[in-house]
Amino acid sequence: MPNEIIWIIFALINFSLLLIFYRLFGKMGLFVWVGMATVVANIQVLKTVELFGLTATLGNILYGTAFLATDIMNEKYGRQDAKKAVWLGFSTLITMIIMMQIALQFQPGPDDFAHGALATLFEVIPRVALGSLVAYIVSQYFDVWIYNKIRSLFPSDKFLWIRNNGSTAISQLLDSVVFCSIAFLGEYPFSVWLEVLMTTYFIKFIVALVDTPFMYIAKNMKNQD
Numbered sequence: 001m002p003n004e005i006i007w008i009i010f011a012l013i014n015f016s017l018l019l020i021f022y023r024l025f026g027k028m029g030l031f032v033w034v035g036m037a038t039v040v041a042n043i044q045v046l047k048t049v050e051l052f053g054l055t056a057t058l059g060n061i062l063y064g065t066a067f068l069a070t071d072i073m074n075e076k077y078g079r080q081d082a083k084k085a086v087w088l089g090f091s092t093l094i095t096m097i098i099m100m101q102i103a104l105q106f107q108p109g110p111d112d113f114a115h116g117a118l119a120t121l122f123e124v125i126p127r128v129a130l131g132s133l134v135a136y137i138v139s140q141y142f143d144v145w146i147y148n149k150i151r152s153l154f155p156s157d158k159f160l161w162i163r164n165n166g167s168t169a170i171s172q173l174l175d176s177v178v179f180c181s182i183a184f185l186g187e188y189p190f191s192v193w194l195e196v197l198m199t200t201y202f203i204k205f206i207v208a209l210v211d212t213p214f215m216y217i218a219k220n221m222k223n224q225d
Contacts, residue, residue: 003049003050003051004051004052007049007051007061010061011061011207011210012210014061014062014065015065015068015210015211015214016214018033018037018065018068018069018214019214019217019218019221021033022069022072022218022221023221027073027076027077027081030069030070030072030073030085031084031085031088033065033066033069034066034069034070034085034086034088034089034092035088035089035092036092037062037063037065037066037069037089038063038066038089038090038092038093038136039092039093039096040059040062041059041060041062041063041066042059042093042096042132043059043121044057044058044059044062045057045058045059045060045063045132046059046120046121047059051203054199054202054203055199056199056200056203057200057203060200060203060204060207061207063204064168064172064204064207064208064210064211065211066089066140067140067143067168067171067172067208067211068164068168068211068214068215068218069085070082070085070086070140070143070144071143071147071163071164071167071168071215072215072218072219073085074144074147074148075147075151075160075163075215075218075219076218076219079144079148082144082147083141083144086137086140086141086144089136089140090133090136090137090140093132093133093136094133097122097124097129100118100122101122101124103118103122104118104119104122104123127182127183127184127187128183130182130183131178131179131180131181131182131183131184132179132183134178134179134182135174135175135176135178135179135182136175138174138175138178139171139172139174139175139178140171142170142171142174143167143168143170143171146166146167146170146171147163147164147167150162150163150166150167151163157219160215160216160219161212161215161216164211164212164215165208165209165212168208168211169205169208172201172204172205172207172208173201173204173205175204176197176200176201176204177197179200180193180196180197180200184196
């Protein structure tokens with residue numbers, strides 16, 4: 001099966017699972033999802049795939065669901081809860097990094113088969129780790145802020161798609177610029193750096209468009225919170 005078909009199915013499954021969490025657990029489900037998505041996306045991002053003729057990282061879909069979750073939180077519960085979700089994701093990511101760095105310091109037993117794979121996944125490359133952390137907190141906080149600014153201009157429910165797509169598209173661009181600048185600027189020729197930035201953002205922009213119907217579904221869900 002072509003990667004593009006798998007990617008579309010994968011996106012639909014990711015966004016559907018987010019809605020299931022929200023339907024079953026309400027606001028708490030969104031908090032849990034943001035924490036989980038932030039950690040797992042930073043593991044998936046280590047795998048690169050060919051999509052639409054471009055080399056892309058795999059974590060962009062799940063990372064995009066974290067933006068959708070904070071937008072739902074912002075839309076239905078307000079800015080303060082959305083900010084709390086952002087900090088939950090950030091704290092979860094830092095905790096995972098710290099715990100896994102300590103875990104890697106243990107000497108593996110003679111019959112261990114997992115240490116090498118864990119080291120490949122979790123050994124920190126300082127610039128990449130710093131870029132990921134800074135990009136997350138900057139772009140997510142900006143997303144909460146710009147969502148409210150757009151909502152003040154387009155408050156009607158018929159403009160929900162503008163609030164959702166506009167905030168996520170701009171925030172994901174900021175995320176890509178911050179991450180690529182900290183992690184890769186100066187490591188590659190500028191033309192290569194720019195290509196990495198543009199291809200990364202292109203995939204994130206598609207994800208931002210795909211999440212639109214899921215935002216409308218979440219908006220109309222009735223939850224006991």
